[in-house]
Amino acid sequence: MATGRTHRPATRSRGIPEATVARLPLYLRALTALSERSVPTVSSEELAAAAGVNSAKLRKDFSYLGSYGTRGVGYDVEYLVYQISRELGLTQDWPVVIVGIGNLGAALANYGGFASRGFRVAALIDADPTMAGKPVAGIPVQHTDELESIIEDNGVSIGVIATPAGAAQQVCDRLVAAGITSILNFAPTVLSVPDGVDVRKVDLSIELQILAFHEQRKAGEEAAAEGAVPAAAASRKQSSHEGPDGDVPAVMPA
């Protein structure tokens, strides 16, 4: 609905909260699974369970997109898949370049989750001249020298940085200069980019460190309440097959 103020929140994109945008892919994945099983409609409750969120949150999220549900029935799966795909921009082809073809870069190149969602690996780029021409995931690696021309020729606007930390900013600068406006950064560095360029970062070791924090805390509490709650973990064992759907067929192409 109308966000009362014409205040231009800047963090929101066309009225869709950032937190909602981050969940749309989650919904899409769950819906795709339902679609493959030819499920025609789904209620907010069911879909929320499949996506691992609260049903009220899901409904509110969808309300930002529009009124796509039918009261008393639920949401039409196919229709919703289309709407979310369109909203996320997945109905178009997104060529992507991956820079830095080490272990991680190679893994990304082979990752099936990209191609299945409209992302096409347009090129693999590495600074090592001995890698040039070597095929990874069926795509020949090209040298960094070609970076600008590759991006220009293919109209690439999304770049993935999987280089060592030391090279990341330099690569980033070249990507931006060449016209890239969205970057997914796997290098453990803070990238500085001009306004108008989006950066999302994935840091594997940060995630582990956060887990370690909680793990340490759990160990501490356990020690503090020694013997008080012995097998607490065993009590609420997982009972769910997440609703009435049993195991879901692998959504992801291997």
Add this chain to the structure above:
Amino acid sequence: MATGRTHRPATRSRGIPEATVARLPLYLRALTALSERSVPTVSSEELAAAAGVNSAKLRKDFSYLGSYGTRGVGYDVEYLVYQISRELGLTQDWPVVIVGIGNLGAALANYGGFASRGFRVAALIDADPTMAGKPVAGIPVQHTDELESIIEDNGVSIGVIATPAGAAQQVCDRLVAAGITSILNFAPTVLSVPDGVDVRKVDLSIELQILAFHEQRKAGEEAAAEGAVPAAAASRKQSSHEGPDGDVPAVMPA
């Protein structure tokens, strides 16, 4: 003190907000870099810039840990490195198992960022019998059958799932049953776990989809304000960007 209440917010761990915990690794990384350059002290302003955050936020974050700064001077780098490391639990050794040694699993096994922060890859586990014994990153892969004994013998409490989506829940269940209480999940699935088990997920394709959303939006705005166009991006740019609520193929259910 701020939260004087013994209220037990449950979302907060010992009074440290989750958002702060998530930033501590970021600060730690920046501090480590300073430490390596033998910088003795750093101001909140400088450190914040290095970590890519607001300085007020950084000071507030640190205030949750205690008063470790000196007014008029800044923070002692070494001391802060130690305090944050201790807070995150990185002063102890965390054995980790990685399950699913495909491209991604192998990349993780080779990832240097783990070992340098107190995380030790205790074992690599894969369901494929032909992989058994094959060394990856210098560590022989072991078969899934050994999963329980490996975890028990090594006192592992953190597990990394890098299997295909279809196997993830099954693996997760076994990990939890074997005593794992923290899971880092790379498989594109919602894992259900009992209370007391932490799960963090990293989904590569979700990150790209979020980027695509913003990219599409930028393209749309750009088209709306036609005139100034980043040179390279405009060349073979995708053309299909109808208005926000463009035409819809009206996929009505039968």
Add this chain to the structure above:
DNA sequence: CCATCTTTGTGCACGCGTTCACAAAGACAT
């Protein structure tokens, strides 16, 4: 057409996180 039942869409309240802005605290010079 009316009653009932299901499920959506959302107003509202609450809590977390962020940011501002400033007093307090210490360093440093005189």
Add this chain to the structure above:
DNA sequence: ATGTCTTTGTGAACGCGTGCACAAAGATGG
């Protein structure tokens, strides 16, 4: 000591995100 200057630590305000709870909307059956 005293004053000035720098930088921290935090009170307070604000905005975003979440979840409750319910009215509205439509399906379904008599």
